[in-house]
Amino acid sequence: GFLVGPDTILTNWHVFEIAKNAGKVARLGCRFDYEVLPDGKVEPGQLVMLAGADCIDGCPYSAAEKTANPDNPLPTLQELDYALLRLASRAGEQQIDGAPRGWIALPKTVLPMPADAPILIVQHPEGAPMKLAMDTQAVIGLNGNGTRIRYRTNTDGGSSGSPAFSMDWNIVALHHYGDPKWQNPLFNQGVPIEL
Numbered sequence: 001g002f003l004v005g006p007d008t009i010l011t012n013w014h015v016f017e018i019a020k021n022a023g024k025v026a027r028l029g030c031r032f033d034y035e036v037l038p039d040g041k042v043e044p045g046q047l048v049m050l051a052g053a054d055c056i057d058g059c060p061y062s063a064a065e066k067t068a069n070p071d072n073p074l075p076t077l078q079e080l081d082y083a084l085l086r087l088a089s090r091a092g093e094q095q096i097d098g099a100p101r102g103w104i105a106l107p108k109t110v111l112p113m114p115a116d117a118p119i120l121i122v123q124h125p126e127g128a129p130m131k132l133a134m135d136t137q138a139v140i141g142l143n144g145n146g147t148r149i150r151y152r153t154n155t156d157g158g159s160s161g162s163p164a165f166s167m168d169w170n171i172v173a174l175h176h177y178g179d180p181k182w183q184n185p186l187f188n189q190g191v192p193i194e195l
Contacts, residue, residue, distance in 0.1 A: 001030060001085070001161045002122075003103035006092035007051070009085040010106075011161035012176045013058050016083035025053050032091055032101070036129045051086040058083040061176070068180045075147045080191050081176045104163060104171050110194045111170050113139050118167040119153040121175050126158030133159070136167075140187055147195065149173050150187040164190045 001011030009030055019028045033045035059082050062075035075081075092103040113119075119138035123131050133155045140150040155162070155175065164173040173190030 002163045003092045003101070004084075004106055005103055006090040007087040008056070008092075008103075009087060010174060011083050011085065012174065013060050013081045013083045014176070015161045016055055016058065016085065017060075020054075025050065028085075030085075030087060030091070032094075033096075034124075034129060046091075048091050049088045051088045055083040055085050065177060070177070070180065071143060074143055074145045076145075077147065077195065080147065080195055082174055082191060107171065107194060110192075111166060111172055113149060113166070113172055115139055115141055119151045119172070120165045120167065120169070121153050121155055121159065121162050122165070123155050123159035123162040123175070125156030128156075128158075131156065142192070143189075146192065148177075148189045149192050150189045153188055154185075155188055164193075 001009040004010045019025050029047045029049040031045050031047050033043065035043045037043060059078060059080040061081035062079040064070050064072055065075065092101050094101050116137040117139040118136045121133040123133055125131065133153050135151065135153040138151040138153045140152060142149055155178065160176050162175040163171050164175045166172050171193050173193055175188065175190040177189045179185035179187050
């Protein structure tokens with residue numbers, strides 16, 4: 001997930017759902033400033049717990065996305081696979097090296113993403129340190145009803161909930177899914193951020 005306000009995190013519903021179904025939402029938090037230093041030592045960063053036992057807003061994924069044919073039927077506008085979570089403190093306003101940490105402002109307009117446009121994905125796969133996935137000819141296109149954008153940018157497993165950006169660092173999607181043909185994948189996909 002990632003900050004979209006001073007105390008608000010956006011991630012995928014399917015990520016949040018794991019903790020919810022296990023009855024462990026009260027133990028859920030977000031870790032900031034986690035990194036592995038050049039000498040191999042780990043800087044654990046700061047853990048900020050959620051403010052409550054549920055999400056502020058959310059929307060499930062499509063049942064078809066748990067099958068080998070994620071487009072049958074196409075995901076609806078009620079299946080956008082997101083969870084908006086509130087943190088117990090305003091991590092986005094926390095001072096880091098003399099400036100507020102900040103957050104990613106969600107766009108008010110649709111950013112056109114033509115075929116082959118670059119996509120950059122900032123990921124923490126399976127809780128590992130931050131990695132950048134990049135493809136300079138990434139965009140494949142929208143699905144049949146515009147509820148998903150497909151791209152070639154290759155992420156590591158466990159990267160759901162990552163922000164996907166244009167080459168100018170404008171957020172374009174909430175990364176959420178990889179091709180179910182994982183042995184010979186053709187795409188990754190995200191939910192267009194304006195939705």
